[in-house]
Amino acid sequence: MMSSLQRLGRMTLRFFARLGRGNLFMLRVLAGMPSVLPRFRLLVAQVYHVGFLSLPIIVVASLNVGMVLGLQMYNTLVDFDAESALGPVVALSLVRELGPVVAALLFAGRAGSALTAEIGLMKATEQLSGMEMMAVDPVRRIVAPRLLAGIFALPLLAILFSAVGIGGGYFVGVGLLGVDEGAFWSQMQDKVDWREDVLNGIIKSAVFGVVVTWIAVFEGYEAEPTAEGVSQATTRSVVFSSLAVLGLDFVLTAFMFGEP
Amino acid sequence: MRDRGSTWLAELQDVSFRYGTRQILDGVTLRFQRGRVTAIMGPSGTGKTTLLRLIGGQIHADRGRVQVAGRDVARLSRAQLFELRKRMGMLFQSGALFTGLSVYDNVAFPLREHTALPEAMIRDLVLMKLQAVGLRGARHLMPNQLSGGMARRVALARAIALDPMMIMYDEPFTGLDPITLGVIMKLIRKLNDTLGLTSIVVSHDVQEVTAIADYVYLLSGGRVVGEGRPAELLGSSSGWVRQFMHGLPDGPVPFHYPAPDYGADLLDGARESA
Numbered sequence: 426m427m428s429s430l431q432r433l434g435r436m437t438l439r440f441f442a443r444l445g446r447g448n449l450f451m452l453r454v455l456a457g458m459p460s461v462l463p464r465f466r467l468l469v470a471q472v473y474h475v476g477f478l479s480l481p482i483i484v485v486a487s488l489n490v491g492m493v494l495g496l497q498m499y500n501t502l503v504d505f506d507a508e509s510a511l512g513p514v515v516a517l518s519l520v521r522e523l524g525p526v527v528a529a530l531l532f533a534g535r536a537g538s539a540l541t542a543e544i545g546l547m548k549a550t551e552q553l554s555g556m557e558m559m560a561v562d563p564v565r566r567i568v569a570p571r572l573l574a575g576i577f578a579l580p581l582l583a584i585l586f587s588a589v590g591i592g593g594g595y596f597v598g599v600g601l602l603g604v605d606e607g608a609f610w611s612q613m614q615d616k617v618d619w620r621e622d623v624l625n626g627i628i629k630s631a632v633f634g635v636v637v638t639w640i641a642v643f644e645g646y647e648a649e650p651t652a653e654g655v656s657q658a659t660t661r662s663v664v665f666s667s668l669a670v671l672g673l674d675f676v677l678t679a680f681m682f683g684e685p
Numbered sequence: 686m687r688d689r690g691s692t693w694l695a696e697l698q699d700v701s702f703r704y705g706t707r708q709i710l711d712g713v714t715l716r717f718q719r720g721r722v723t724a725i726m727g728p729s730g731t732g733k734t735t736l737l738r739l740i741g742g743q744i745h746a747d748r749g750r751v752q753v754a755g756r757d758v759a760r761l762s763r764a765q766l767f768e769l770r771k772r773m774g775m776l777f778q779s780g781a782l783f784t785g786l787s788v789y790d791n792v793a794f795p796l797r798e799h800t801a802l803p804e805a806m807i808r809d810l811v812l813m814k815l816q817a818v819g820l821r822g823a824r825h826l827m828p829n830q831l832s833g834g835m836a837r838r839v840a841l842a843r844a845i846a847l848d849p850m851m852i853m854y855d856e857p858f859t860g861l862d863p864i865t866l867g868v869i870m871k872l873i874r875k876l877n878d879t880l881g882l883t884s885i886v887v888s889h890d891v892q893e894v895t896a897i898a899d900y901v902y903l904l905s906g907g908r909v910v911g912e913g914r915p916a917e918l919l920g921s922s923s924g925w926v927r928q929f930m931h932g933l934p935d936g937p938v939p940f941h942y943p944a945p946d947y948g949a950d951l952l953d954g955a956r957e958s959a
C-alpha cells in the first residue's frame with residue numbers, strides 16, 4: 426500500500442519535472458524562432474517533410490471515416506425519416522471533431538514519431554553535439570523549423586481530412602444510398618456555420634499542431650542517446666501526444682461549443 | 686589576437702569532474718603547446734572524451750580551470766563560447782556527419798552557417814578541403830554510402846572548413862584497416878604542420894600515437910599517471926606506464942576485476958546449490 430502510494434507520488438513528481446523541462450525547452454525554441462523565419466527554404470523543406478509525408482495516410486483515413494460516417498448516420502436518420510439531414514450531420518462531425526482530432530492522431534503517429542526518431546537519432550549519433558561544437562545551436566537549426574512546420578502543417582491536413590471525409594459521406598449517402606443530392610448540400614450549407622464550426626475546428630487543429638509537434642521534438646531532444654532510448658522516446662512521443670490531443674479536445678470543445 | 690604570446694594554446698589546471706557521484710577526472714593538469722600534436726592516452730572509460738568536452742565547453746569542470754587561447758572557457762557567455770568554437774575543430778569518435786546531407790553539404794555546412802560567402806566561393810573552399818583529405822571525387826555521396834575511414838576523412842574536412850586554430854580528434858584510429866590508418870595518421874600530421882594547427886589526439890593506440898605525437902599524456906583512473914615525449918614514455922621505468930605502453934596483460938592494473946577469493950567463491954556456489 427505504502428509503496429504503491431510512493432510510486433504514485435514519484436511518478437507525479439517525475440511528470441511535473443518533465444513538464445517543467447518541456448516548458449523551458451519550449452521557451453528556448455521560441456527564442457530561436459525569429460532566426461528561422463528569414464530562412465524560408467529551411468522552413469519549406471520541413472513543411473514538406475512533416476506535412477506532405479502524412480498526406481497519403483490522411484487521405485485514405487478520411488475517405489474511410491467519411492464513408493463509415495455516411496453509412497452509420499444514414500441508418501439512424503432513416504428511422505426518423507430524416508435522411509436529408511445526412512449532409513449537415515456528416516459535415517459537422519467532421520469539421521468540429523473528427524477532422525481535427527483524427528488528423529492529429531494520425532499526424533502524431535506518422536509525422537510526430539518520425540520527428541522524435543529523427544532528432545533522437547541525431548542525438549545518439551552525436552550529430553547534435555557536433556553541431557554545437559561547430560557553434561551552431563541545434564535548437565535553432567534543427568528543432569525550431571520543425572516545430573514551426575508542424576504548426577503550419579496540421580491545420581492544413583485537418584482541413585483536407587474534413588473535405589475528403591465529406592466527399593466520402595457524399596459518395597455513400599448520395600451515390601449508394603440514394604439521399605437527395607440537393608438536400609445533402611443545401612442542408613449542409615444551412616447548418617454549418619463558418620465561424621462557429623469551421624473556424625473553431627481550425628483553431629482546434631492549430632492547438633493540436635503545437636502540442637503534438639512540441640511533444641515530438643521534446644521527446645527526441647530528451648531521448649537517451651542509445652538505440653533503445655530512441656525507440657522508447659518514439660513510443661512515448663506517440664502515446665503522450667495522442668493522450669494530450671484527446672484530453673485537450675474535451676477542454677477545447679467545452680469552451681467552444683459548451684455554451685447554449 | 687592578444688593570446689598570441691603564450692606557448693600554450695590550451696591549458697587545464699587541476700581539473701576535476703564527475704558525472705553524478707562518479708568521479709571521472711580528479712585533479713588533472715594538461716597543457717597543449719601551439720603548433721604541436723599532443724596526445725592523451727589511457728584505457729577505455731578514463732574520461733578522455735570527457736576531457737575534450739571540457740575543452741570545447743560542452744561541460745564544465747567542478748573544480749579547476751580550463752583555458753583556451755587565454756580565455757576561461759567556463760566563464761564565457763554563450764555567444765563568446767560560440768565564437769571560440771568557430772576556431773576549434775572537433776572530430777567525434779563516430780564522425781557525427783549529418784546523415785541527411787551529402788558529403789559536399791556536410792563540409793559546406795559550417796561555411797554556410799557562419800559566413801556570408803557566395804555559393805561559388807563556398808564551392809571552391811569545399812573542394813579545397815575535400816582535396817586535402819583526398820575525397821574530392823566523393824562529394825556527391827551520402828554518409829551512409831561511405832566506409833568508416835572515408836566518413837572520418839569527410840568529418841576531418843568539415844572540421845577544418847573554417848580554418849580553425851586547433852583541432853581535437855577523438856579516437857581517430859579505431860576500427861580502420863592498416864592502409865586507411867596510415868592515411869589518417871599522415872593527414873593528422875600534415876594538416877597540423879601545413880595549416881599551423883594545434884592538434885589534440887585522444888587515443889589508446891600506442892603505436893600510432895608514438896608515431897605522430899610530439900608530446901603524450903597518460904591518463905588512468907582520472908589522473909595523469911605519466912607524461913613526456915613518446916620515446917621517454919616508452920623507456921619509462923614506472924610500472925603503470927610500462928604496462929600500458931607495452932600492452933602487458935598484468936601489472937599495476939590487475940587482470941582481474943575486484944572479486945572475493947576465488948576458492949571461497951567456488952565453495953559458496955557449491956553450498957548454495959546443495
Ligand SMILES: Nc1ncnc2c1ncn2[C@@H]1O[C@H](COP(=O)(O)OP(=O)(O)OP(=O)(O)O)[C@@H](O)[C@H]1O
Binds near residue numbers: 709728730732735736
Ligand atoms: N553523459 C554521461 N553521464 C554519465 N556518465 C557518463 C556520461 N558520459 C560518460 N560517462 C561515463 O564517464 C566515463 C568516462 O567517459 P569517457 O567517454 O570520457 O571515456 P573515454 O576515456 O572516452 O572512453 P573510450 O575510450 O571508451 O571512449 C565512462 O565511464 C562513462 O561511463
Ligand SMILES: [Mg+2]
Binds near residue numbers: 733734735778
Ligand atoms: Mg571516448
